[in-house]
Amino acid sequence: MATWMAGGCIALAPRAEIFAQLGPLLAASEATHLLCTPSLFATLLGTRHQEPQALPRLREVALGGEPTPPAVLEVWADRHADDDSGLRLWNTYGVTECCVYNAARTMRPGDLPSLLGKPLPGNHLLIVVGGGEEDEDESIGAALGKVDAEEVGELAIAGIQVGEGYVRRPELTARRFLCHPELGRVYLSGDLARKTDGGEIALLGRRDHQVKVRGHRIELGEVEHWIWTAAGPLVSAVAAACLDGRLVAFFVPAAGCHFATPLPSRVRGVLRSTLRWLSEREVPRQMRPQRYVLVQELPLTVSGKVARGSLAELLASAEDEEEVDSDDDGLPGGAKKLPLEGFEAVVAEIWAAELAQSPGSVGRRSHFQELGGHSIAALRVCRRLLVRLSSACQATEPGGPAPAEVAVDDEALGGDLGELAGAFAPQELLLRPRFSDYVAYLRSQGVDGSVSATLPEEIERGPALESTPESGDEGGAADGEAVSMLQRAAACGAVGVIEFLVGKGLAPVDGRCSMRRLRAATRAQRSLRNTGKDGLRPPAPLHIAAAGSSCEAVAALLRLGANVTATEAHGVMALHLSAGAGPAEAVRFLLDAKAPLAAKDLNQQTVLHFAARSGNAETLALLLARWLEDESIASQGARVYGGALDWRDRWHRTPVHWAALNGHTSALRALLEGKANPAPPRVTGYKHAKSTTLRHESPLEIAERRGQLDVAELLRLHGARPESGST
Secondary structure (H helix, E strand, O other): OOHHOOOOOOOOHHHHHHOOOOHHHHHHHHOOOEOOOOHHHHHHHOOHHHHHOOOOEEEEEEOOOOOOOOOHHHHHHOOOOOOOOOOEEEEEOHHHHHHHOEEEOOOOOOOOOEEEEEOOOEEEEEEOOOOOOOOOOOOHHHOOEEEEOOOOEEEEEEEEOOOOOOOOOOHHHHHHEEOOOOOEEEEEEEEEEEOOOOOEEEEEHHHHHHEEOOOOOEEEHHHHHHHHHHHHHEEEEEEEEEEEEEEEEEEEEEEOOOOOOOOOOHHHHHHHHHHHHHHHHOOOOOHHHEEEEEEOOOOOOOOOOOOOOHHHHHHHHOOOOOHHOOOOOOOOOOOOOOOOOOOHHHHHHHHHOOOOOOOOOOOOOOEOOOOOOHHHHHHHHHHHHHHHHHHHHHHHOOOOHHHHHHHOOOOOOOOOOOOOOOHHHHHHHHHEHHHHHHHHEEEEEEEEOOOOOOOHHOOOOOOOOOOEEEEEEEOOOHHHHHHHHHHHHHHHHOOOHHHHHHHHHOOOOOOOOOOOHHHHHHHHHHHHHHOOOOOOOOOOOHHHHOOOOOOOHHHHHOOOOOOOOOOOOOOOOHHHHHHHHOOOOHHHHHHHHHOOOOOOOOOOOOOOHHHHOOOHHHHHHHHHHHHOOOOOHHHHHHHHHHOOOOOOOOOOOOOHHHHHHHOOOOHHHHHHHOOOOOOOOOOOHHHHHHHHHOOOOOHHHHHHHHHOHHHHHHHHOHHHHHHOOOO
16 A cells, blocks of 8 residues: 555565566566565575666665575675665564564665664664563563663564554453553564664564573574574575474575585585584584574565474475484484594594594595595505505514514505505595495405504604694684685585685685695605605695586686695696596686696606596597697607607606506597607616616507507507517
């Protein structure tokens, strides 16, 4: 009626369409005024309709019925202008018993969504001791008693809009509609409120939304407010509930966080873990939820408010496998962790040593890729484990040497990049990246040596990396848990979490891999390499994203300023890992960000070696084109190695060797068509012996030894012939 009395036009649409297509309906109707709940208006976030030019006619947006999410304020509240071209965002408050609207406030960025503003004309707002439906014995005088400044009380409404009562419910009317000695008839709203330092009224929630958890009386609305404050950009809707004596938080991921739909299970896990960690940082202890449930949408009432009565049913039917917010042992949150012992402890220490993780950071639910693992790291982990078991077995033979006296030729057992097979094949680890799954697999294959939990000297890493970076490092104030969250997000492509952690300054974009630590580790590696130890450098999030083939995460980290020349403990750059893992688009992003094309790792391997060894023909084609276009790289290869594509690594192997070794016919064909030498010249026996104890073989000899018939035929087709003798 008010719209018509003011000469306006009302645009109507079916409720289902309004909930599903609010933005298109506003654009099509050219609406100038909108009145709805914050939950409904938040559906515009992450869509083209949140852009200023998308809804040019919209002037006034009045939100009410529930708190406004901070993400909505951040996007819309700063568009206010004093002239007719601006948009005003209103926070409205009112109850049906008092003719719907009783207070309103224009909202600005940074405002608390709980602030009510001034009473509308004809209304008075009071904060009183209150009564409520549960307080049937409360006297009228006590119910209307004033509360002290900044104390919480019940919000009462007086004025000409107060109704007469409830139809045929005299007892309820008597409890809720009271007589004030000065203002006359007042209504007890059931809403809890208090006055702020600035004299404004802040709404805290409802009396009937108070719950008791672990001995503390908690207001569910305040729990939701704290979660919004801590993680607003990551979520578009939040609802808290007390179910089965536990505080549960339901949340909907923000549409603008670049999450894939439907969300992969690992991304859901990272989101839950990030919310839990943020809550532990920001939310008062008694208000921290014990469980976080990710849902596609929250149930709503006919009026667009959260249907809290349906949350228990939503929890029971949630398709989301939350793992009950398990800790590292898969136990419910808060349960006692079971320590790793024996064989598990040995494998965990090897993981931590190779992946530069702090002691005790590897648990049963740890994920290899989320800790920074990739195909090359898997090779080294398996080699370390095999060396350890071989040493233990030799030491326990009758009359055998003591463990310290065992000398193991680790190259004979696979070396850094040798030919491990069976249970120790690196692909078995990559197929089972969860720690508990990998240990179970090893045990099923009879690998459970009677090993002690003390690693022998030849594979100890030395001082472990602390979870908090050194003083003076870049990002020295970074939270170690935040860096771990960033690594997990990079591993599974959770771009929204990456942007949130780095954008908010919670974690440095290069993780623990600061430049000061990089320089120190590079110097240390030269001395440690000869003793069989590795440097102390953990992989940067960019390495993890590249190894995980997450093109979106690579692009996001580069946008945020990730260092493309950062190297992990073995001198490997993100470009090396992306060359092996793909996709080509991620490689292109790194090259466009000036990643050095001809960079080598500590084993002297180039990106061509990585792509050839993994058999990634897509990335190899792109790299070959860029490689041959660069005259300086091509001429260096021809001058030093005898061919533009024949660069040699520590074992004097070219990319052709590695493609032949692993039977990658497509990659080998691409190299040979690019004019790589199918039979690279042998180096002298003395030079070869200085670098490795492995026998020197030509690509054809490798293919024949391993039974790669297609590879051998392809090499012969391009002119390779058996060589007489071997070095």
